[in-house]
Amino acid sequence: MTFLDMLLQQSINGLMLGIMYSLVAVGFTLYFGVLDVINFAHGDFFMLGSFMALVLYSIAEAAGWAGNTFLVVIYLFIGSMILTGVVGVATERLCVKPVSKAPMLISLLVTLGLGIAIREAVRILYPRGSDPKGFPTLLPQGAFNLGSIVIRYENLIIFGLGIVVIIVVNFLINRTKMGSAIRAVAQDGEAAMMMGVDLDRTIDITFLIGSAVAAVAGIMNGFYYGKTMFNIGAMMGVIGFSAAVIGGLGNIYGAIVGGILFGLLETFAAAVLPYGAENKRVFAFLIVILFLVFRPTGILGEKVYERV
Amino acid sequence: MENNRIFWTKDLSISFGGLVAVDHVNIDIARGEVLGLIGPNGSGKTTIFNIITGIYTPTDGDFFFEGESLLGKPPYEIARKGIARTFQISRLCLDLSVLDNVFIGMHYRQKHWLIDAVFRRDLLAREVSEARDRAFSLLSVFNKELVGLAGVPVGALPQIDRRRVEICRAMAMEPRLLLLDEPSAGMTLEEMTELMEDIRKVQEESKEISIIIVEHDMTVIRSISDRVVALNYGRKIAEGTCEEVSHNTEVREAYLGKRGIKI
Amino acid sequence: MADENQRSQTGPLKTVTVLGIEVVIYALFLALLLMPGGEILIVEVLLLLAALFYLRRNPALRTQIQELFAANARAAWIGGIAMMLLVPFFVASSPYWLFIIIIAGLFLVACLGLNLQLGSTGMVNLAPAAFYAVGAYTAGLLALGWGLPAWITLPAGAIMAGLFSAFLFIPVLKTTGHYLALVTLAFQFMVTILLDNMEWTGGPQGLKNIPLFSIAGYSFNTDINLGFIVLPAYANFYYLMLLIVAAVGIASLRIYNSWVGVTLSTIRDDEIAAQTFGVQVNRWKLIIFSLGNCFIGLAGAFYSHLVGFISPPNFAFDKSLVMVSVVILGGMDNVFGVVLGSLLLIILPEKLRVVQEYRFLIYGVVLIVMLIFRPRGLLPFKPRDFSDLVEAAKRKRAIPAGSEAAEGRA
Numbered sequence: 011m012t013f014l015d016m017l018l019q020q021s022i023n024g025l026m027l028g029i030m031y032s033l034v035a036v037g038f039t040l041y042f043g044v045l046d047v048i049n050f051a052h053g054d055f056f057m058l059g060s061f062m063a064l065v066l067y068s069i070a071e072a073a074g075w076a077g078n079t080f081l082v083v084i085y086l087f088i089g090s091m092i093l094t095g096v097v098g099v100a101t102e103r104l105c106v107k108p109v110s111k112a113p114m115l116i117s118l119l120v121t122l123g124l125g126i127a128i129r130e131a132v133r134i135l136y137p138r139g140s141d142p143k144g145f146p147t148l149l150p151q152g153a154f155n156l157g158s159i160v161i162r163y164e165n166l167i168i169f170g171l172g173i174v175v176i177i178v179v180n181f182l183i184n185r186t187k188m189g190s191a192i193r194a195v196a197q198d199g200e201a202a203m204m205m206g207v208d209l210d211r212t213i214d215i216t217f218l219i220g221s222a223v224a225a226v227a228g229i230m231n232g233f234y235y236g237k238t239m240f241n242i243g244a245m246m247g248v249i250g251f252s253a254a255v256i257g258g259l260g261n262i263y264g265a266i267v268g269g270i271l272f273g274l275l276e277t278f279a280a281a282v283l284p285y286g287a288e289n290k291r292v293f294a295f296l297i298v299i300l301f302l303v304f305r306p307t308g309i310l311g312e313k314v315y316e317r318v
Numbered sequence: 319m320e321n322n323r324i325f326w327t328k329d330l331s332i333s334f335g336g337l338v339a340v341d342h343v344n345i346d347i348a349r350g351e352v353l354g355l356i357g358p359n360g361s362g363k364t365t366i367f368n369i370i371t372g373i374y375t376p377t378d379g380d381f382f383f384e385g386e387s388l389l390g391k392p393p394y395e396i397a398r399k400g401i402a403r404t405f406q407i408s409r410l411c412l413d414l415s416v417l418d419n420v421f422i423g424m425h426y427r428q429k430h431w432l433i434d435a436v437f438r439r440d441l442l443a444r445e446v447s448e449a450r451d452r453a454f455s456l457l458s459v460f461n462k463e464l465v466g467l468a469g470v471p472v473g474a475l476p477q478i479d480r481r482r483v484e485i486c487r488a489m490a491m492e493p494r495l496l497l498l499d500e501p502s503a504g505m506t507l508e509e510m511t512e513l514m515e516d517i518r519k520v521q522e523e524s525k526e527i528s529i530i531i532v533e534h535d536m537t538v539i540r541s542i543s544d545r546v547v548a549l550n551y552g553r554k555i556a557e558g559t560c561e562e563v564s565h566n567t568e569v570r571e572a573y574l575g576k577r578g579i580k581i
Numbered sequence: 582m583a584d585e586n587q588r589s590q591t592g593p594l595k596t597v598t599v600l601g602i603e604v605v606i607y608a609l610f611l612a613l614l615l616m617p618g619g620e621i622l623i624v625e626v627l628l629l630l631a632a633l634f635y636l637r638r639n640p641a642l643r644t645q646i647q648e649l650f651a652a653n654a655r656a657a658w659i660g661g662i663a664m665m666l667l668v669p670f671f672v673a674s675s676p677y678w679l680f681i682i683i684i685a686g687l688f689l690v691a692c693l694g695l696n697l698q699l700g701s702t703g704m705v706n707l708a709p710a711a712f713y714a715v716g717a718y719t720a721g722l723l724a725l726g727w728g729l730p731a732w733i734t735l736p737a738g739a740i741m742a743g744l745f746s747a748f749l750f751i752p753v754l755k756t757t758g759h760y761l762a763l764v765t766l767a768f769q770f771m772v773t774i775l776l777d778n779m780e781w782t783g784g785p786q787g788l789k790n791i792p793l794f795s796i797a798g799y800s801f802n803t804d805i806n807l808g809f810i811v812l813p814a815y816a817n818f819y820y821l822m823l824l825i826v827a828a829v830g831i832a833s834l835r836i837y838n839s840w841v842g843v844t845l846s847t848i849r850d851d852e853i854a855a856q857t858f859g860v861q862v863n864r865w866k867l868i869i870f871s872l873g874n875c876f877i878g879l880a881g882a883f884y885s886h887l888v889g890f891i892s893p894p895n896f897a898f899d900k901s902l903v904m905v906s907v908v909i910l911g912g913m914d915n916v917f918g919v920v921l922g923s924l925l926l927i928i929l930p931e932k933l934r935v936v937q938e939y940r941f942l943i944y945g946v947v948l949i950v951m952l953i954f955r956p957r958g959l960l961p962f963k964p965r966d967f968s969d970l971v972e973a974a975k976r977k978r979a980i981p982a983g984s985e986a987a988e989g990r991a
């Protein structure tokens with residue numbers, strides 16, 4: 011394999027991971043937009059999504075209609091999106107919105123607490139929840155070659171799905187009435203309210219979308235690694251938040267770019283740097299810190315002058 | 319005049335993105351003078367204060383205090399030269415007591431440091447009790463009752479008292495140039511006159527101090543300032559005595575066009 | 582008038598009342614530790630809630646109690662210290678709880694450092710456990726590698742944690758709020774990952790057989806035989822911990838109650854205002870960030886000599902989370918709040934071991950509920966009161982002639 015091939019192969023792997031990170035980052039950015047809150051529990055909705063899919067799958071198996079893989083996959087995604095979305099809205103009402111006006115440290119700690127609660131609830135409620143849980147192989151296995159690069163069907167499907175979700179979210183935000191409400195609230199909540207936007211409903215919908223998209227990422231992650239575990243949310247939360255910030259907090263395209271960048275950083279660090287494989291995230295986080303110092307508004311954020 | 323001036327600006331300008339908020343403004347102020355700074359909303363008054371105190375760096379021009387350029391100096395250094403200010407939207411620490419808020423105005427005169435705080439309590443005790451006496455005498459210039467409220471969090475005080483505390487905090491620095499940004503904003507007419515009385519008292523007690531005061535209300539400006547500068551869209555459009563400026567056509571147009579204020 | 586009030590609050594009867602209140606709290610605390618089973622916990626939590634509710638309904642009683650303690654501060658302190666010293670005697674039969682109390686003490690030291698950053702100055706630090714790790718690994722490596730004694734490794738751990746702060750100096754100055762939270766969060770994860778992967782820190786196995794304390798030939802691993810009672814070996818650690826807690830606690834109290842405290846509060850509440858009044862915000866931030874991490878590192882160093890075995894999971898993000906919750910739940914910028922917070926958050930979860938399975942779930946839920954309903958913590962920030970200091974200064978300055986005049990002025 012030439013160096014160029016290696017680069018290409020890594021790019022493809024990086025894009026794969028990156029698209030999952032993007033989906034998580036979108037939630038961070040959306041919530042920050044409408045509520046000015048960083049929801050540190052968001053990573054746990056990613057995890058929750060994968061477990062919801064497992065539950066739905068076992069129901070399907072028990073009912074004996076797990077045969078048609080194509081339909082089952084769709085059922086898993088849609089079902090998990092709905093369930094996770096509902097939990098997302100419920101937690102938003104119970105504990106995220108009540109602290110959105112509080113000092114930043116309070117909202118931070120409350121959402122961290124929420125993350126713990128979700129994680130632990132999953133661990134306790136799911137049978138033998140402390141162990142890693144295998145994910146069913148439902149996507150087509152095998153691979154094809156493109157030159158000397160290997161592309162697995164499964165990865166291609168996951169990647170394609172990620173793109174589709176991003177397009178749908180983009181459509182929802184930019185082309186629908188609901189989306190324009192979300193954008194209006196993100197601009198200026200009070201002004202939006204005076205223009206007749208139902209603030210509470212808009213916030214609910216934002217959390218519904220955010221959690222559902224995180225659930226998609228969680229299931230994709232499950233298929234990709236073939237397993238899931240109750241505690242994968244914390245790290246994913248930090249990665250999603252990082253990606254959202256690299257891209258420019260509050261900007262959806264920024265979140266997508268940031269997620270992909272983070273994925274690429276990780277895979278290249280693993281491939282190129284000495285001791286890269288185990289320390290790839292150290293490198294990625296280092297870049298994040300540098301970003302925060304030298305370009306705190308992110309790639310797509312615009313320069314703001316602090317008003318006095 | 320020329321020799322007596324304590325502060326002046328030279329073609330001071332700043333722009334945010336495309337917006338030119340302050341455009342080649344030249345103002346100066348003599349020792350002991352009270353200069354009124356007027357202009358419609360968004361004309362750049364607060365921005366000038368922010369430049370003078372080092373919060374914003376001007377994109378062009380320079381400004382001098384006691385003959386020395388302050389361009390590019392950080393806010394704390396400018397403060398130490400002797401320039402104090404109040405803010406248009408009050409920036410007191412609402413959780414802290416009145417006394418603590420005034421104390422911060424004396425911050426840089428204290429010799430006391432971290433090591434002393436832990437190991438030399440006697441030094442601290444002496445400094446604190448002196449500082450407290452000074453704070454009390456400052457507070458009592460404004461309102462005798464404030465002395466009794468010294469231990470109360472500022473957040474529990476009414477608006478006018480907060481303004482007073484803010485001015486006390488600035489005065490505690492013993493500045494030679496004091497910048498007051500709409501000190502009477504959000505007050506009733508009576509409260510406003512009361513506050514103006516207080517400010518005049520402060521002026522009389524230390525003749526040395528020069529004050530630049532931003533105000534919308536012309537009666538207030540008239541009652542207190544020796545000279546007035548008017549701004550519009552970041553440019554100086556008039557300068558002179560209160561009478562002169564209020565009869566200036568450009569000033570009248572600027573105000574009438576914007577808010578229809580009676581001058 | 583205040584003096585009148587004070588006078589009526591002193592006298593032998595009042596002193597006894599103060600001590601009585603302390604003894605009751607102490608007894609409840611010991612009962613919580615020593616009674617097996619979870620019932621006592623439920624009873625005491627209910628008692629506590631009832632007391633809080635009652636005090637809330639009767640603010641007069643509350644101020645009366647506060648004044649009582651203020652007027653009898655000396656007696657209260659002496660009583661409190663005596664009870665602290667006696668703890669090992671009462672829990673001699675269960676070294677496990679003595680160990681937990683020591684851990685709570687270490688968290689207290691670390692959280693006092695964190696409180697300087699988070700509570701006093703408003704700098705978000707989500708990586709205290711990373712600096713705890715720096716202290717612990719420094720002490721462990723020095724003791725294992727070079728056989729250095731504890732009186733060197735402890736300060737070395739503290740100083741090294743302070744030096745490690747330099748990695749974050751630029752971000753601390755350039756970012757605030759959510760962004761600083763992310764920086765420190767990233768740092769926390771970087772440190773845990775690196776600890777896991779580096780060979781010279783022992784990788785995932787960590788450091789084993791770190792020598793326990795021994796000072797001037799006296800090994801801390803020996804029981805204390807007093808003839809009528811044998812105190813478990815942990816008592817040695819306990820008293821050393823108490824000494825460190827006292828030092829760090831007094832330093833924290835004094836910083837809070839000083840010019841520096843006022844400066845830090847102003848930086849926390851309004852950086853721009855602080856700057857325009859001559860405060861060198863950046864310098865103070867770096868000093869406090871480093872000093873706070875020194876405290877945290879000191880606690881970490883102690884920890885490694887206490888348990889003798891450290892590994893990366895001991896310093897993971899959840900430890901940071903506990904420390905941050907201690908400060909916020911206890912009360913930001915309030916030393917007594919941090920004391921209360923670390924006692925509650927370290928000891929109660931241990932008590933909750935009876936419901937092992939649900940421990941963390943309860944923890945998360947309690948965190949949420951507490952913060953939504955009491956966002957300013959159990960003992961919130963109180964405006965400073967310098968009158969003690971001023972009184973002291975006056976007494977010194979004007980004995981005997983001017984004393985009355987001075988008081989009249991105040």
Ligand SMILES: Nc1ncnc2c1ncn2[C@@H]1O[C@H](COP(=O)(O)OP(=O)(O)OP(=O)(O)O)[C@@H](O)[C@H]1O
Nearest residue numbers: 315316317334339358359360361362363364365366
């Ligand atoms: N940090 C900033 N970023 C961008 N624009 C700013 C900033 N600060 C001020 N401006 C702009 O500069 C112009 C002047 O504002 P400034 O606050 O100085 O006006 P002002 O004369 O104090 O008005 P007012 O009477 O309303 O207080 C305004 O158009 C304002 O929007």
Ligand SMILES: [Mg+2]
Nearest residue numbers: 363364365406
């Ligand atoms: Mg203004």
